[in-house]
Amino acid sequence: MNKELNKILNNRIKRMRVSLMTYNLKVEYCPGKYSYVADLLSRNYKQKIKKTDDTLKDIVHIMEVVNLKFKNNKESEFKKAILEDITLKLVEQYVREGWPKQINSVGDIRHYHKIRNELMLEKGLIYYGCRLVVPRVMCKYIFKKLHESHLGINKTLKKSKLIFFWPGMASDITNAIRICETCIKFSIKKIKEQLKQHERPSVPFHKVGLDIAEIFVADNNPCGSQEYITFATQWRFEVILSSPYYAKSNGLAEKAEGIAKEMITKARYEKKDLNLFLLNYRNSPVAGLEYSPAQLLMARELKTLTNFLNPNIFKPKLVNCVGEMQTQENYQKHFYDKTAGPEEKQFTESEKVYIYDKFKK
Ligand SMILES: [Zn+2]
Numbered sequence: 001m002n003k004e005l006n007k008i009l010n011n012r013i014k015r016m017r018v019s020l021m022t023y024n025l026k027v028e029y030c031p032g033k034y035s036y037v038a039d040l041l042s043r044n045y046k047q048k049i050k051k052t053d054d055t056l057k058d059i060v061h062i063m064e065v066v067n068l069k070f071k072n073n074k075e076s077e078f079k080k081a082i083l084e085d086i087t088l089k090l091v092e093q094y095v096r097e098g099w100p101k102q103i104n105s106v107g108d109i110r111h112y113h114k115i116r117n118e119l120m121l122e123k124g125l126i127y128y129g130c131r132l133v134v135p136r137v138m139c140k141y142i143f144k145k146l147h148e149s150h151l152g153i154n155k156t157l158k159k160s161k162l163i164f165f166w167p168g169m170a171s172d173i174t175n176a177i178r179i180c181e182t183c184i185k186f187s188i189k190k191i192k193e194q195l196k197q198h199e200r201p202s203v204p205f206h207k208v209g210l211d212i213a214e215i216f217v218a219d220n221n222p223c224g225s226q227e228y229i230t231f232a233t234q235w236r237f238e239v240i241l242s243s244p245y246y247a248k249s250n251g252l253a254e255k256a257e258g259i260a261k262e263m264i265t266k267a268r269y270e271k272k273d274l275n276l277f278l279l280n281y282r283n284s285p286v287a288g289l290e291y292s293p294a295q296l297l298m299a300r301e302l303k304t305l306t307n308f309l310n311p312n313i314f315k316p317k318l319v320n321c322v323g324e325m326q327t328q329e330n331y332q333k334h335f336y337d338k339t340a341g342p343e344e345k346q347f348t349e350s351e352k353v354y355i356y357d358k359f360k361k
Pocket of ligand 1: 150151183184
């Protein structure tokens with residue numbers, strides 16, 4: 001009864017849920033032998049004009065379907081692509097007229113058959129739950145949009161799974177990022193050291209932002225200077241300097257700095273607006289968590305050029321992920337410490353490689 005509409009798989013139950021939405025019901029089990037009245041009423045009910053499935057279906061769709069906003073001619077391009085896609089044309093027909101019990105042919109249609117209960121049609125587009133089904137010919141375009149800011153594989157995948165669907169999407173995206181020229185060009189070779197973790201701050205900015213911070217973790221230079229220490233005393237915050245022999249102990253900040261630097265470089269290289277890169281980054285789930293920096297700090301997603309979707313994500317929603325963070329920290333530590341040194345890659349003859357010149361940059 002309390003299940004969210006988009007999580008109900010069966011269309012018939014979904015429609016029932018919609019028609020019951022206006023009521024506030026309390027359901028109690030009553031064994032058949034005691035339900036004298038209900039039995040009478042079920043036989044003696046008032047005849048009503050039967051609503052057709054179509055109208056109900058409309059209600060379902062208005063409430064259910066993502067408010068997808070297309071730019072330019074993309075919507076008609078999508079519709080045209082669906083009509084020209086052999087598989088999707090079939091899917092569309094099956095969603096309208098009902099699916100066969102079994103699909104004997106191989107290929108994508110089998111994937112769609114498995115998720116048939118969650119497929120919906122809306123104005124010539126096909127949806128899988130809240131996700132837009134992408135015709136094959138549009139996959140490349142969608143990938144380009146998703147990977148606009150050259151975020152890593154995990155972040156791009158998480159974002160894509162919220163908005164789009166096509167069979168094999170995850171592996172397509174993974175492979176495309178692996179061969180993305182900009183990403184390869186600026187990928188950082190990481191030299192791994194043992195991970196030392198900081199205590200997790202209890203509130204946002206407790207440890208990072210200077211304005212309301214109480215503890216400020218910083219590099220020795222320039223924060224170890226007398227001037228800075230005096231400043232800290234005046235403003236009543238504590239400075240923890242990372243050890244000169246172990247600079248990586250300020251790893252989290254340096255990681256963030258690394259990401260920022262990478263974004264600046266990539267934005268410059270592609271002559272794009274850095275703010276767009278930052279915006280997309282703030283909206284992408286933090287590694288190992290369900291939530292993005294925006295979600296954690298501001299309790300909602302930020303509107304970007306690519307998340308033309310569900311207005312629900314802009315509604316503030318407080319999230320608590322302390323447990324998840326702990327699990328993630330333990331997991332990180334465990335695996336980080338196990339491995340050491342960068343991965344060796346085998347090259348084949350005549351393969352194109354980038355060489356990093358430390359002294360020329
Ligand atoms: Zn890239």
